[in-house]
Each structure stands twice: as C-alpha cells, then as structure tokens.
Amino acid sequence: MLNRNDIFGYTPGPQYNKPVAYFSMEFAIDQALKIYSGGLGFLAGSHLRSAYELKQNLVGVGLLWKYGYYDQLRDGNNYMKPDFIRKDPTFLRDTGLTFTVEVHGAPVHVKAYLLRPEIFGSAPLLLLSTDVPENDEVSRSITHCLYDPNESTRIAQSIILGIGGAMALDQLQLTPEVYHMNEGHGVALNFYLYAKFNSLEEVKKRVVFTTHTPEMAGNESHNYGLLKEMSFFYRMQEHEVRSVLNMEGDQFNYTLAALKFARKANGVSKIHSEVARDMWSANPGVCEITSITNAQNKVYWVDKVLDKALTIGDDQLLVRRKKELKRELFKIVADQCGKLFDENVLTIVWARRFAGYKRADLMMRDWERFMRLIKSTEFPVQVIWAGKPYPKDEGAIGMFNQIIAKSNPIANCAVLTGYELSLSAALKKGADVWLNNPRMYREASGTSGMAAAMNCAINLSMPDGWVPEFAREKENCFVIQPAADQSSEDKDRLEYESMMDVLEKTVLPIYYKDQPQWINIVKQAAADIVPAFEAGRLADQYYKLMYQ
Secondary structure, eight states: OOOHHHHHOSOOOGGGOSOEEEEOSOBOOOTTOOBOOSHHHHHHHHHHHHHHHTTOSEEEEEEOOTTOSOEEEEOTTSOEEEEOOOOOOTTSEEEEEEEEEEETTEEEEEEEEEEOHHHHTOSOEEEEEOOSTTSOHHHHGGGTSTTOSSHHHHHHHHHIIIIIHHHHHHHTTOOOSEEEEESGGGTTHHHHHHHHHOOHHHHHHHEEEEOOOOOGGGSOEEEHHHHHHTTTTTTOOHHHHHHHHTOOSSEEEHHHHHHHHOSEEEESSHHHHHHHHHHHTTSTTOOEEEEOOOOBOHHHHSOHHHHHHHHHTOHHHHHHHHHHHHHHHHHHHHHHHOOOOOTTSEEEEEESOBOGGGOTTGGGSSHHHHHHHHHOSSSOEEEEEEOOBOTTOHHHHHHHHHHHHHHTTOTTEEEEOOOSHHHHHHHHHHOSEEEEOOOTTOOSOOTHHHHHHHTTOEEEEOSOTTGGGTOOBTTTBEEOOOOOSSOHHHHHHHHHHHHHHHIIIIIHHHHHHOHHHHHHHHHHHHHHHTTTTBHHHHHHHIIIIIIO
8 A cells, every 4th residue: 555655756845744635526637637527626726736836745635537527529410418438547546545435324445546746747636436346336336427416426425525535544644634625525524533533623623614606506405314314424413413513404504514614714715705704604603714715827727938928028929829829729619610710810718617607698698789799890809618517407508509509600609619628728828808707796716717817818807706806907807897786687788788898899999909008918917817816826825824
C-alpha cells in the first residue's frame, strides 16, 4: 500500500504544512479525466492545481466516475443527445487499498486510486470506485454516473464520498487536521468523525465548508427515514442526529447540516456570502459564513503567447495571436456546424453549465431585434453557444435544442456540443465578448469570465457573483444594468433591452471604430484579473482564513 511520500511526491511549504483533505463530488483537472459537470468541478480543479504550485499539504478526495457525467453528442436531427461512454484512465495509480463501507445495511467494497501530482500538475487526488468484482451490479453502479438521477444511488454516492473518503484517509495514514467539504455532497463524513470523537465540538474543530449555490434546489435534502435506511448516519440513530444538530422537520438538508458541523464556512463571492447568511443564519447552531471569492488557475487556462503579449506590452502580437486563436475555435465551429466564421468579426460567446436561471436564450428574446443584430453589415457579429444541461433536465435540454433549431439556418450563429475543459478553453481563447446574463442573485460566483479575461476576452455581464468585485464599466468590462424588483417577465424584458443597448451602442462601436480603446479594455481586464481572481490567491486564502 502507498505511503505518504508516494502520494505527495513533494515537501509542503512551511506556511502550508497543516494537512488538509478536500472533499468534492467533482474535479475538473484535465480533459483526460472526465469526472466533472460544471463550475463546481472547474473550481475544484483550479484549487488543486494552485495548491500544487504553492506546495500545499492538501489532498483531494473524490469519486472515480466510470461513465463520467455524460458525453454530449448529437442525434440524427442535430439535436443534443446525452450518451454514457465508459472511461478507463490508465494514468491513475492503484493505491493497493480496498475496504468496505456500509450502504443500505450491507458492505460495499471500495477501491482507492491516486492521481499523482506530476501527472497533470495538481495536488494529489484520491478517487474511490465501487466498480470492483467483489460488488453486485447495484453496488458497482454507485460510482458509474456523476449525479445519478436515482435518489437512493445519489445518497449512496454521498456515503462513499464522505464516509468512504474519511475511511480511506485513515487507512492510508493521511489523517488530516482539516476536512474541507466543497459543497454539501460529502456531509456524511461528519457522522464518521462523530463516531470517532463522540463530540460535536471535536468535529467542528476539524471541519470547514464551502457552499456554492443560492438555489434551494441545489441544496440537496432527503427524508430522514430513507437516509437512516441507507446507512447515511453511520453509527448514529435518527433521534441522535436531530438532537445533536438541533434539526427539525422530515427532510435532512445537506447544506444546513454542513453549516452546523463546520467551525467556519464560506460563500464563493461577497454577494453570495450575504445571500447565504440570509438563507441560513436564522437556524440555531449555524457557523460563521465568511467570503472567499472563487478563482481560476492561470497556468492551466491562459494562452502563453497572449500572456507574453500582455507582459511585454506588444499590442500587435496580442491582436495577431487573438485572431489565430479565433481561427482555431472556428475550425471546431466548421467541423460541428458546417459554418465558416471570420476572425475579423466580433465574436460573442455564451458558454457555461446550462440551467434556466442562466438565460442562455435571452439574446433571442426579441427575435426581430436579434435578427437585426445578426444581419448588421455595419457592425457584424458572430454568436456561439455551448454548455451542458443536466441529462435529465428536459426543460434545459429543450432550451438547448431550441437554440440549435433557431440558429441552424443562420450562417453566423452556432451551437457547440461537448462542453468540457478542452472546448471551454478554446471558447475562452477565441471569444471577443464573454456573455454572462443570469437572473440576479442566482449566480453564486460564475467563474468562467475570469479565464476569459485572462485570454483577452471582454466580459459583458450582469453584476452578479464575482463580477461586482471586478467590474469597472468600459474600463475592464461592460455591465448589463439589472432591473428593479418586479415580475420575472418584466425583469427579463428590461435586462434584455439593457444587454442589447450595451451591445449595439457601446460594445460594437468600440470594437469596430476605436481599436485602441478596445485593446486598453482588454489589457486592463487581464491586469485586474491576476492576481485578484487567480487561484493562487484562493488557495492561499483558504489556508489563512479557513484552515488555520
């Protein structure tokens, strides 16, 4: 079995020597390791990369998804089709550890693999799998699909992540001083710790928590009876759980429980932290909720030639390289959609996890106005959409396919499938404008625009999530004015009008008539992004504000 030196392969720096375990349901570290769905994974991947660069004593704990999240393909009519294709990464190392975790009253065999730091330049990552010969098919399927739609399977996944992850650390003699839950999926680990220390205060000394979503639907909850039946509470009885955590009602909420188990928690932007405090702080026993704004890892995301042009102040190289990157992106557009885009035309990209509140179709709200924009010869534009809906979210998939249907006949509009790390990077490097138009206070952070700005794209965004901490209108970005409180329909209409006004009256004229100002905005955005929104700052802040 591997020892600590085998797992880390580096000596932690003295300021980051405290051992930390970072539990997350998904990690987006490299295109070759498809165990992520969206922003939560992108954040976790950047965190582990920067932890490695800073030589922090941090190990990630996750699950090895045999079929990933899903592969985003197209059917015969060009519409999106989720498919589930087996992944067999050969670069993971067998730790030699197999152990059992009780799920639904029966032992489930769990095997631990290791992503070594040197493979992709990340802190070590332990990945657990139940897809082993000793298990029956139901048990093997626990780690088949990320965010499985079956409720019992989802609960089992949280048990394997939380309890199984804590067990694996103990058996590998990696017992951390801090257990960091990245979102509430791993909350079951606290019941394992409670059984070990028999005290809520002792658990709280060791646990911190990051909450990522202001969406109540994103804060998972299940019936107490079902959780008890599934062995979610480890050795605790249901009445003990209620008593220790002072929780009432029929539903056990993961986020609320995590906030009661943790000594400290954080939201992922200043706005989100305020929203989280409003959501949860009235509950007795909830810990302090502070703010650590999300960030992205520059080494992974930035194009090195663009970065050189920014560093030496070579505007000609910047413009030339940006056009080269646009041409690379447009090869993907041509391959998938049969459309030939022009690198001299302003290119707007909307790309992120597909969910209703993110309003992917907002640009199409007034079809006549949208078509005037698309057909303009004075200020031509090209628009690209990409993103992955949850594979069982028929509403989001319907919206995705509706955008495909509407854009199919339009030569300068394209919808791309396969939205994973590789395509995300190509889009960020090839975009001129990175569009972000969620409903206000629904986006916890929304980090994609950070990596876009590193690659000389200008954000056109609602002032939600991380954006208010960065945005200076027409200096480093363009801002869509939020509408006053009223019906969702009226807000959508007013914010659509604001977005289109900014595009037509500000963004396009600057791009086509004042290139020096455009380049100045690009350069100011890149300068303001790093280090403030680079993941080295984030990884350092977690040690100083949460782990110490």
